[in-house]
Amino acid sequence: MDTTASFRLAGDATLTAAAVSRRLGIQPTRAFEAGDPVSSRSAATRDYSMWVLRSSPRIEAGTELAGHLHRLLAVLEPVTAPLWELIHAGYEANWLCYIASHATEHAAELDRQTMQRILALPGDMWLDVCGDDTDH
Numbered sequence: 001m002d003t004t005a006s007f008r009l010a011g012d013a014t015l016t017a018a019a020v021s022r023r024l025g026i027q028p029t030r031a032f033e034a035g036d037p038v039s040s041r042s043a044a045t046r047d048y049s050m051w052v053l054r055s056s057p058r059i060e061a062g063t064e065l066a067g068h069l070h071r072l073l074a075v076l077e078p079v080t081a082p083l084w085e086l087i088h089a090g091y092e093a094n095w096l097c098y099i100a101s102h103a104t105e106h107a108a109e110l111d112r113q114t115m116q117r118i119l120a121l122p123g124d125m126w127l128d129v130c131g132d133d134t135d136h
Contacts, residue, residue, distance in 0.1 A: 001108070002100040005055040005068035007076060007123065009083075010048050011091045020051040023086060024079045029054040065099055065108040073117050083122055093123030100130050 006029070009020050017031035030052040038044040053075065055068035072095075076083065087093060095118065099108050108129075118125070 001064070001102070001106070002059050002061050003063055003065045003068055003098060003108070004059045005065065005072055005095060005097045007053045007072050007093070007095055007121075009051040009086060009091045009093050012048055015049055015090055017049045017051040020049075020086060020091070023082050026053065026075060026079065028052050029057075059098060059100075065097055066110055066114050068097070069095070069110070069114060069118065073114075073121075076121055077117065080121060087122045093121075094126050095123050096126045096128065098128045102131070 009017075011017075011020075011034075013034035017028065017033055021027060021031065028051045030050075032046055032050045034046055034049050036046050038046055053072060055071040056063075060068075083093070101108070
């Protein structure tokens with residue numbers, strides 16, 4: 001099983017990623033501001049800001065999804081109140097989780113305690129689930 005997870009806060013052009021970092025006192029893994037180029041190969045610019053905190057620098061093999069979420073929770077739970085203040089100010093939150101599993105492996109599992117901890121924080125859960133492309 002290959003997994004990773006991110007907690008993301010997005011805002012319109014008036015709500016910046018820099019303001020999220022200041023309010024939370026946490027440096028993001030990645031941040032983009034409205035007006036930033038979409039990529040070095042495009043003249044297009046972003047029309048929203050995005051503050052991203054990742055559970056790991058890259059997708060990890062053999063780590064359960066719950067392990068990634070626990071890493072994020074350890075950082076985010078101490079700033080629960082400021083996170084909700086950012087939501088009330090207009091930011092949108094989500095938990096983006098990636099799971100790639102071999103067809104004969106096991107399912108991702110989240111216990112009730114982990115789900116309750118996640119529910120205490122803002123954001124919907126987005127699951128990107130796929131096979132690992134080794135089955136033919």
